[in-house]
Amino acid sequence: MKVLVSDPLSEQGLTILQQHFTVDVITKLSEEELVEKIPEYDALVIRSGTQVTRKVIEAADKMKIVGRAGVGVDNVDVEAATEKGIIVVNAPEGNMLSAAEHTIAMMMALARNVPQADASLKAKKWERSKFMGVEVNGKTLGVIGLGRIGAEVAKRAQGMNMNILAYDPFVSDERAKEMGVKMMTVHEIVKEADFITVHTPLTKDTRNIIDAEEFGMMKSNARIINCARGGIINEESLAEALNSEKIAGAAIDVFTSEPPFDGPLLDCKNIIVTPHLGASTEEAQINVAVSVAEEVVAVLNGGTAKNAINIPSVKPELMTMLAPYIQLAETMSNACAQLLGKNYEKISISYNGDIAEKDTRPVTVAAIKGMLQVALGSAVNYVNAGALAKSRKVEVVESKSETTEEFSSTIKIEVTMGDEKVSIGGTVIAGKGKIISVNGEHVDIVPAGYMIVATHVNKPNVIGPCCLVLGKNDINISGMQVGRAEIGGTTIMVLNVDSEVPEDILKEMRSVEGIIDAKLIKL
Numbered sequence: 001m002k003v004l005v006s007d008p009l010s011e012q013g014l015t016i017l018q019q020h021f022t023v024d025v026i027t028k029l030s031e032e033e034l035v036e037k038i039p040e041y042d043a044l045v046i047r048s049g050t051q052v053t054r055k056v057i058e059a060a061d062k063m064k065i066v067g068r069a070g071v072g073v074d075n076v077d078v079e080a081a082t083e084k085g086i087i088v089v090n091a092p093e094g095n096m097l098s099a100a101e102h103t104i105a106m107m108m109a110l111a112r113n114v115p116q117a118d119a120s121l122k123a124k125k126w127e128r129s130k131f132m133g134v135e136v137n138g139k140t141l142g143v144i145g146l147g148r149i150g151a152e153v154a155k156r157a158q159g160m161n162m163n164i165l166a167y168d169p170f171v172s173d174e175r176a177k178e179m180g181v182k183m184m185t186v187h188e189i190v191k192e193a194d195f196i197t198v199h200t201p202l203t204k205d206t207r208n209i210i211d212a213e214e215f216g217m218m219k220s221n222a223r224i225i226n227c228a229r230g231g232i233i234n235e236e237s238l239a240e241a242l243n244s245e246k247i248a249g250a251a252i253d254v255f256t257s258e259p260p261f262d263g264p265l266l267d268c269k270n271i272i273v274t275p276h277l278g279a280s281t282e283e284a285q286i287n288v289a290v291s292v293a294e295e296v297v298a299v300l301n302g303g304t305a306k307n308a309i310n311i312p313s314v315k316p317e318l319m320t321m322l323a324p325y326i327q328l329a330e331t332m333s334n335a336c337a338q339l340l341g342k343n344y345e346k347i348s349i350s351y352n353g354d355i356a357e358k359d360t361r362p363v364t365v366a367a368i369k370g371m372l373q374v375a376l377g378s379a380v381n382y383v384n385a386g387a388l389a390k391s392r393k394v395e396v397v398e399s400k401s402e403t404t405e406e407f408s409s410t411i412k413i414e415v416t417m418g419d420e421k422v423s424i425g426g427t428v429i430a431g432k433g434k435i436i437s438v439n440g441e442h443v444d445i446v447p448a449g450y451m452i453v454a455t456h457v458n459k460p461n462v463i464g465p466c467c468l469v470l471g472k473n474d475i476n477i478s479g480m481q482v483g484r485a486e487i488g489g490t491t492i493m494v495l496n497v498d499s500e501v502p503e504d505i506l507k508e509m510r511s512v513e514g515i516i517d518a519k520l521i522k523l
């Protein structure tokens with residue numbers, strides 16, 4: 001088997017890989033070059049320098065694992081990898097102490113103008129009064145993102161007698177208390193802190209978490225540090241805050257585009273910078289390279305990964321089989337939660353037929369994720385879905401039966417709140433997911449785009465008027481399925497439509513005689 005290492009990796013990691021596989025180390029590949037090379041490799045090992053885009057993933061026909069020798073996976077299209085059944089692993093702990101120490105080094109250098117004073121003296125100037133600094137003792141440090149690195153930074157800063165405020169929606173008050181940290185909102189923190197440091201991943205929610213509004217609230221002596229990811233602090237707003245002396249300084253290790261030669265930061269007043277050095281210590285590089293190399297060896301030899309970030313660890317062959325079910329379950333539970341339209345207390349997932357004999361944990365996780373995503377958006381992922389369901393007291397029930405009627409494998413998901421429930425059944429045919437029932441009514445739908453699900457009485461002159469409502473409002477129907485029930489009974493109609501349907505049009509549909517309810521879902 002062949003492994004491509006496309007960023008610099010320590011010798012210790014390379015040696016482990018070379019003992020098992022043919023290893024090519026080719027760095028600085030463009031997307032096109034990577035797309036061209038990737039089909040021949042079974043695994044790809046990267047750091048932050050390689051962008052593993054959807055295009056790369058789609059071309060990776062043999063690939064079973066992407067190993068990130070480090071923490072951040074924002075340079076990997078994890079969704080695309082998951083869809084293709086490729087496991088993504090990282091090394092979550094190997095560089096955490098180095099990153100925390102670099103943050104403290106940056107904070108101290110910022111407080112005492114170390115890089116500027118160093119450059120001045122080397123330019124044969126003796127400017128003692130120009131480089132007046134501040135103590136950190138007794139000052140307040142705001143930590144945004146109290147995960148592994150944030151917590152280590154907080155611990156070290158406490159050792160220097162700093163008061164710690166933190167914001168992290170996923171950290172309990174109990175844990176914060178244990179750490180001696182006061183939890184606050186971002187706005188409360190930026191108003192109070194003398195130093196602010198960010199340690200979140202870069203996500204839709206954390207991008208620009210510190211922007212012009214937040215800089216406007218800061219004290220004039222505030223100093224800000226980013227050793228996490230470029231983009232968590234908006235670079236234009238930071239440049240403006242520094243150049244107008246709204247804040248006293250910034251220490252930045254990471255940038256939206258690296259190297260940041262065309263960005264707004266390098267020429268700012270009172271900024272000190274390093275070229276993404278948080279993890280650049282001998283110790284961290286050995287740790288992360290060995291950890292990821294061991295994961296690649298395990299997975300390519302048919303074992304499981306310990307630090308898979310996209311799915312509970314299962315064997316790669318099984319992942320290939322499960323991939324379409326994972327996607328289908330996520331879509332089905334998302335549809336169930338949208339149709340229920342309220343909070344829920346239980347999700348039941350039943351596996352029938354061949355799939356019942358497999359390790360279905362990744363499918364269950366995907367089902368939980370899809371359901372929670374309606375309320376939580378991108379805050380939920382495959383890793384935290386189970387824990388989030390538990391913390392929200394949502395009961396998860398799995399059942400298995402090896403018998404099915406029509407298809408070799410089916411899954412059924414039911415989301416419940418009190419007496420109200422929505423259930424959707426599905427199967428996979430030729431690698432593509434299909435919805436085969438809604439609330440027990442047989443249908444045959446490819447789940448995608450906008451869908452109207454209408455419960456109605458099975459009698460003449462109901463379906464036609466509904467379609468007329470859509471037609472006269474210029475909404476194109478691209479597919480339609482009607483359940484079977486005895487005449488006069490209640491059944492279901494599912495309409496695939498090409499555009500969003502405003503609430504007033506849905507209301508008009510609901511007023512059609514015989515329509516009991518009509519809801520729009522977006523998949």
Ligand SMILES: NC(=O)c1ccc[n+]([C@@H]2O[C@H](COP(=O)([O-])OP(=O)(O)OC[C@H]3O[C@@H](n4cnc5c(N)ncnc54)[C@H](O)[C@@H]3O)[C@@H](O)[C@H]2O)c1
Pocket residue numbers: 071072073092095096099144145146147148149150167168169170171199200201202203205206227228229253254276277278279280
């Ligand atoms: N500069 C470097 O070389 C370097 C080295 C290592 C890690 N990093 C980066 O540091 C960051 C933190 O890494 P880590 O190992 O501590 O990760 P982690 O997953 O242990 O911690 C991240 C924390 O951020 C929190 N979080 C998520 N969304 C949030 C939000 N919207 N608001 C507030 N908090 C939120 C999470 O709850 C979690 O506690 C990552 O971006 C990682 O890529 C950089």
Ligand SMILES: O=C(O)[C@H](O)COP(=O)(O)O
Pocket residue numbers: 047048049069070071072073095276278279280
């Ligand atoms: O997320 C990480 O682990 C760090 O940003 C380190 O990145 P690097 O491996 O490119 O040094």
